[in-house]
Structure formats: C-alpha cells, structure tokens
Amino acid sequence: MKKLSWFNKLMLFFNIVLTVLTFIAYILPFLAPKIFPILSVFTLVLPLMLVFNFLFFMYWLIQMKRQMLLSGIVLLLGITFINKFYKFSADPQPEAPEDFTVMSYNVRMFNIYDWLPRADVPDSIRSFVKAKKPDIICFQEYAFLDRVMFKSYPHKFIYSNDDKYKTGQAIYSKYPIVDNGQIKFPNSSNNAIYADVKMGNDTLRIYSMHMQSIKISPDIHESINEQKSKVIFKRLSEAFAKQQYQAELLENHKAQCPYPAIVCGDLNNSAFSYVYRIIKGDMNDAFEEAGSGFGKSYNYKYYPARIDYILTDERLEVKEFATFDSIVNSDHFPVMARLALRPVEE
Known part of the structure; x- marks a missing residue:
C-alpha cells in the first residue's frame, strides 16, 4: 500500500x-x-x-x-x-376539488422605506397575489397602505404594532375566520398570530410567525470585516437564544389546539436548527414533501438560504410546493403550497 x-x-x-x-x-x-x-x-x-x-x-x-x-x-x-x-424535482399531484392553497410572504412593509429602488413594489405584490390566487395568505412585516388592498379576500385578521405604519402581520382568507389571536414574544417586536379557518365541516388553525430577526442585510458580504464579523456572530447567537423561547411559546400554544394546524412564516433560521426542530415537531415540511431545488426564500446573493416555511399537520397532504425566487419585491421570496385534508379513518 x-x-x-x-x-x-x-x-x-x-x-x-x-x-x-x-x-x-x-x-x-x-x-x-x-x-x-x-x-x-x-x-x-x-x-x-x-x-x-x-x-x-x-x-x-x-x-x-x-x-x-x-x-x-x-x-x-x-x-x-x-x-x-436540496430536493430533486417531483411531478405535482393532479388537482382535486378539495385542494386549497396557502401562501406565506414576508413583504418587508411593502418597501415603504425604499430599500428597493422602485416605486411599483406595492402594486407588484398585489398583482402577484392576484395572479397566484392563494386561498389563504400569511403576510409577515405587513404594513397598512391604501395602495395595497386585497379585495378578493372577504375574511382577514390583521395585528399591528403602535408605530407609524402599524406594521405587524396579517392573515387573509377566502374561507370564514371563526377565531383569531396573537402570541406575544416578550422583549421583542416579533410575534405570532393565528386564525381558525372554517372549511366546510372542518376547521384549520393557521399560524403566521415572524421569529426574532437577526438584523443582517442581504448585502452584508460587501462590507464585512473582522470587527463586523464579531458583531454578527454575537448578534446571531443572541437572536437564536431568543428564538428558542419564542419557538417554545408557539409549540406550547399549538399543543393546545384542537384543530389540524398549518404553521407559516419567517423563522429567521435554517432547517438545521434547534428552533426549526422544536416548531416542526411531527409536522411535515411542505418543501421536503413536494418542493424542488434549494428552496431559496431569502434574497442573499451567495447562499441559498431557506428561512421561510409552510409546515403542515400530518392530517394534511402536501400536493405541490413552490418558491417564487424570481419575484424580487422584498428581501424574502414568497412560498406557496397546495394542500388537501385527508379523510378521517373510521
């Protein structure tokens, strides 16, 4: 040898x-x-x-x-x-009358602070939603703007903070919302909201979460140095510790839910994290079930970061999943899943 x-x-x-x-x-x-x-x-x-x-x-x-x-x-x-x-492409299952679609989208306050050098961002988001026609939408970093109206959704729950633009989260639904509320995250401007949606004889609990932000911009690579890397490392470790507590709050709340649940939103963490594992529990990750490629949901130039999720109860079948990574209206890309509630076995 x-x-x-x-x-x-x-x-x-x-x-x-x-x-x-x-x-x-x-x-x-x-x-x-x-x-x-x-x-x-x-x-x-x-x-x-x-x-x-x-x-x-x-x-x-x-x-x-x-x-x-x-x-x-x-x-x-x-x-x-x-x-x-990474997921290899799989053919989506045929559509059926009982199917419904759920979208999750961090819209970054509809670009009110001009992070993107375009004036048409609110209109572009509205047109995109109109074209995709999701039955339920979970918005994170939502802001009240007269230009952004989703009139085709007769039911909604919007939770806003007491700031200038009343930023927060929103759940829009084509199905009736019979109950709603929020989960407060202590010492944080982030939170989770929920809405109980009535679909025929069934009720689903829809959660929209926005976990502790790590406050790192997509273009951080352009100006990083040794001093900044130390700050970033410290900021990440502190954010992850906060996220743990927030994930436990969400999981405890979900454990008391009598309905099949869908958890959507911006986790601000990877699918390899403790926080993801706690929130996912026995649920299915729609990307893993029916996605393809890297599932990149955050607009970072050199890394296919997937931090936006649609997690579904085991009683729900994931038939199709898509990440719209060519839609640049925010620092996040919208994700959408087509689902169906499995019949109850007697």
Missing part, C-alpha cells in the same frame, strides 16, 4: 477537521441555543459543510483511496439533512 503524499496528508488533516465539525453540526439541532448560543451559529453553514464533504469524497474516490469512507460515512449519516437542503 502506497503511503500518502505530503499533499494528501494535508488534505486528510482538513478532511478530519471537517468531519468533526460536521458531526458537531449534526448534534446542534438537539442542543438548546441558550446552552450553546455561539455553537448554534454553525447550523447556518451545515449545507456548506455537506458540499465540502462531497468534494472530499470525490477527491479520494478518484484516487481509489480508502479515506473516501471518512466523508462517505458523514454523508450517509446526514442524508436527512441533505433532503432539507
């Missing part, structure tokens, strides 16, 4: 370091951010770790070296994480 060259020894060293870091990232979704707030930041780069593990696997495979087992085993153990990161 030939000895490794000095270059391969160096590559093996980096491979081992990557393997250790990847295993730590695998464990982090089961560790509360309050206990390890700094370590929890590593969940954001887990997809990148998986990519590098694949490259190492191919590097050793080409040389027919047994070291390929190192990253090969890592990838096999992380197969469920890979499914959260």
Whole structure:
C-alpha cells in the first residue's frame, strides 16, 4: 500500500477537521441555543459543510483511496439533512376539488422605506397575489397602505404594532375566520398570530410567525470585516437564544389546539436548527414533501438560504410546493403550497 503524499496528508488533516465539525453540526439541532448560543451559529453553514464533504469524497474516490469512507460515512449519516437542503424535482399531484392553497410572504412593509429602488413594489405584490390566487395568505412585516388592498379576500385578521405604519402581520382568507389571536414574544417586536379557518365541516388553525430577526442585510458580504464579523456572530447567537423561547411559546400554544394546524412564516433560521426542530415537531415540511431545488426564500446573493416555511399537520397532504425566487419585491421570496385534508379513518 502506497503511503500518502505530503499533499494528501494535508488534505486528510482538513478532511478530519471537517468531519468533526460536521458531526458537531449534526448534534446542534438537539442542543438548546441558550446552552450553546455561539455553537448554534454553525447550523447556518451545515449545507456548506455537506458540499465540502462531497468534494472530499470525490477527491479520494478518484484516487481509489480508502479515506473516501471518512466523508462517505458523514454523508450517509446526514442524508436527512441533505433532503432539507436540496430536493430533486417531483411531478405535482393532479388537482382535486378539495385542494386549497396557502401562501406565506414576508413583504418587508411593502418597501415603504425604499430599500428597493422602485416605486411599483406595492402594486407588484398585489398583482402577484392576484395572479397566484392563494386561498389563504400569511403576510409577515405587513404594513397598512391604501395602495395595497386585497379585495378578493372577504375574511382577514390583521395585528399591528403602535408605530407609524402599524406594521405587524396579517392573515387573509377566502374561507370564514371563526377565531383569531396573537402570541406575544416578550422583549421583542416579533410575534405570532393565528386564525381558525372554517372549511366546510372542518376547521384549520393557521399560524403566521415572524421569529426574532437577526438584523443582517442581504448585502452584508460587501462590507464585512473582522470587527463586523464579531458583531454578527454575537448578534446571531443572541437572536437564536431568543428564538428558542419564542419557538417554545408557539409549540406550547399549538399543543393546545384542537384543530389540524398549518404553521407559516419567517423563522429567521435554517432547517438545521434547534428552533426549526422544536416548531416542526411531527409536522411535515411542505418543501421536503413536494418542493424542488434549494428552496431559496431569502434574497442573499451567495447562499441559498431557506428561512421561510409552510409546515403542515400530518392530517394534511402536501400536493405541490413552490418558491417564487424570481419575484424580487422584498428581501424574502414568497412560498406557496397546495394542500388537501385527508379523510378521517373510521
């Protein structure tokens, strides 16, 4: 057996370091951010770790070296994480009369502060919603604007803060809303709202959540330096600790719900995080069930971040899921799922 060259020894060293870091990232979704707030930041780069593990696997495979087992085993153990990161396209199921659609969209206050150099953003969002015709819409970072009216939705619940533009969240529905409310997040301007929607003889609980923001702009890469990276790292760890408490509040509230639930919204965290795992619980991730590609929902230039979700009760079937990542009206992209309530087995 030939000895490794000095270059391969160096590559093996980096491979081992990557393997250790990847295993730590695998464990982090089961560790509360309050206990390890700094370590929890590593969940954001887990997809990148998986990519590098694949490259190492191919590097050793080409040389027919047994070291390929190192990253090969890592990838096999992380197969469920890979499914959260990328989905191969699947044909959507045929439409049926009982199907309904749900959209989640962080509209960034309809661009009232001119983050985008366009005056037509509110009208563009309204036209997009009109074209897609979702039966239920969950808006995050909603603002009251006379220009943005969704007149085709006879039922709505809007919760607003006491600021200039009454920003908050909104749920619009073509089905009657029989109850609604909010879940307050202490020491935060973020919150979750809910609406109980009557659909024929059934009632569904719709949650719209907007978890603690990490306050990092999509163009942060253009001006990052060592000092800013320390600030960002600290800001992320603090936000994740807050998100843990908010996720627990939402989960406790959902546990008392007598109806099948759908959780929509901006989690401000990845699908590899403790926060995601707590909120998802036994629910299905619509992207994992029927999505395709990376499911990028945040407009970050160099990374396919998926932080907006539609999570559904097991009694609901996910027939189709789409991310509209060509619709640039916000720093988020809208996501939509076509669902159907499974018949109750007797």
